[in-house]
Amino acid sequence: MRGLATDAEEVLVDSVRPLRDNPGAGEHALVNAFNTAMVANPIPQA
Numbered sequence: 001m002r003g004l005a006t007d008a009e010e011v012l013v014d015s016v017r018p019l020r021d022n023p024g025a026g027e028h029a030l031v032n033a034f035n036t037a038m039v040a041n042p043i044p045q046a
Contacts, residue, residue: 003011012020019030 019034
């Protein structure tokens, strides 16, 4: 919420920062790891 009170052009929650800061060569490894984690631990749906 503190981020919203600033003049920052972009406000991110801390847990998303690694995704946002990882463009380039390691990007595919990060996306693949995320996808693997989602398969292993799917988000419950009602």
